[in-house]
């Protein structure tokens with residue numbers, strides 16, 4: 001018997017359950033945008049190369065264009081629509097606004113979701129390719145501009161707003177550290 | 181994209197049975213390579229068996245002092261693991277040098293080893309490619325090949341294996357373990373990728389339908405002093421045009437033990453055994469490092485537009501081993 005090529009599933013997005021039937025070919029990105037009206041997540045390359053479609057899955061950043069929707073069932077998904085606390089912007093969003101971390105804004109939802117991941121990964125002590133000594137004895141690297149550029153390198157910006165994006169991420173990380 | 185069935189595997193025997201029953205089925209790890217190739221039509225599976233919920237996501241020390249890494253461990257978790265960073269730092273560095281934070285969170289160890297080449301003709305269905313369509317020819321030999329192989333290639337295919345992680349694993353003698361419907365098996369990574377020969381579409385020693393269950397790193401005290409270096413065409417988030425994993429134990433200026441593997445030069449991570457042989461017992465000097473690189477690269481057969489890789493790889497050997505020698509002196 002040929003296997004069924006679609007499934008009924010429940011996606012947990014921004015704390016809400018959404019039940020839908022998807023063709024297995026549907027990516028999480030297309031499910032969000034085309035089926036669930038969550039158009040904050042953007043499509044750039046659709047090939048994992050630009051980061052515009054970045055969301056958080058179980059708290060970790062991931063590209064939704066290479067994630068099949070059917071394989072996302074059971075995971076906690078956070079999109080840009082779920083980042084703010086009601087009308088109160090998340091400190092990362094606020095920092096992008098305050099420091100002009102955007103021009104056209106197309107890459108921004110992905111940049112912000114990615115920045116949330118970067119800040120968490122750094123807080124968890126993860127090294128990066130910019131870290132001189134990855135051995136645990138060397139301790140957690142400081143979140144310098146160089147570290148931020150490397151850690152954010154999965155997010156491209158056609159407008160080239162990189163300078164202020166790096167500043168915004170640094171500011172948001174600093175604010176989070178202070179409030180922690 | 182061809183439409184396909186989807187099943188989530190919950191135990192290893194179940195996963196292996198599902199694949200064994202359908203020659204058109206594939207395992208789905210993070211999907212970062214497979215889904216991409218399905219979109220372009222290079223891969224056309226009829227069934228995906230999702231392995232992400234298999235109990236293969238652990239990293240454990242082995243009794244002999246090595247490390248056992250499960251197949252579904254994400255690239256991120258591998259690079260962040262304290263024992264990996266302490267005992268095999270070049271492995272953590274290699275993983276961190278690959279892809280982006282988002283992709284490393286998704287990508288698994290098994291999928292990383294089995295990712296396909298980034299040769300542009302392989303993904304362009306309108307072009308001949310022996311790896312994708314056996315017998316159709318190789319478009320790269322006379323075409324665009326600036327990032328193709330200089331070692332171990334044949335006229336049938338000159339593609340390189342793109343993995344960074346695999347280069348460090350090869351330097352550390354990792355062994356791939358797998359499961360089939362007929363029982364378990366294993367293959368040292370050095371023998372895991374098949375010679376290109378006339379059959380570039382046959383890439384690994386895995387039996388049909390085999391599930392990679394993990395990789396085992398044997399104990400290697402020398403690996404505690406190891407590093408990975410990668411050269412690419414932009415500062416980050418790009419595949420290598422040349423890379424090296426190296427480990428060095430040097431005492432009183434003499435090389436006691438050395439490990440060297442190259443990336444982006446061949447259809448597999450390239451263990452530089454000839455360079456290691458030349459170096460062992462000799463002086464730890466830049467001249468000796470260069471001579472060892474030359475000994476290894478004597479077999480290089482660059483194409484019209486990639487001879488730069490011979491120089492690049494030679495420079496990487498000298499730079500990395502010099503750095504490790506200086507670190508040892510500190």
Ligand SMILES: Cc1cc2nc3c(=O)[nH]c(=O)nc-3n(C[C@H](O)[C@H](O)[C@H](O)COP(=O)(O)OP(=O)(O)OC[C@H]3O[C@@H](n4cnc5c(N)ncnc54)[C@H](O)[C@@H]3O)c2cc1C
Nearest residue numbers: 209210211212213214278279288290291292294343344392
């Ligand atoms: C934009 C971009 C940039 C990248 N840059 C780099 C880079 O610089 N360096 C680098 O090394 N890599 C890079 N990659 C590749 C990335 O590392 C791989 O796509 C990833 O490691 C594959 O892992 P996965 O779990 O997503 O595999 P999948 O895509 O799920 O699977 C890949 C293959 O492995 C098979 N498979 C998966 N798991 C198993 C298993 N347990 N047993 C048997 N078969 C299995 C699948 O059937 C499939 O054939 C990049 C990828 C992208 C999209």
Ligand code: SF4
Nearest residue numbers: 299309318337338339
């Ligand atoms: S180098 Fe290999 S993958 Fe590239 S076109 Fe030739 S046969 Fe295909």
Ligand code: FES
Nearest residue numbers: 044045046051065
């Ligand atoms: S749209 Fe997903 S990475 Fe570009």
Ligand code: FES
Nearest residue numbers: 103105157158159
């Ligand atoms: S702000 Fe326009 S693409 Fe980044």
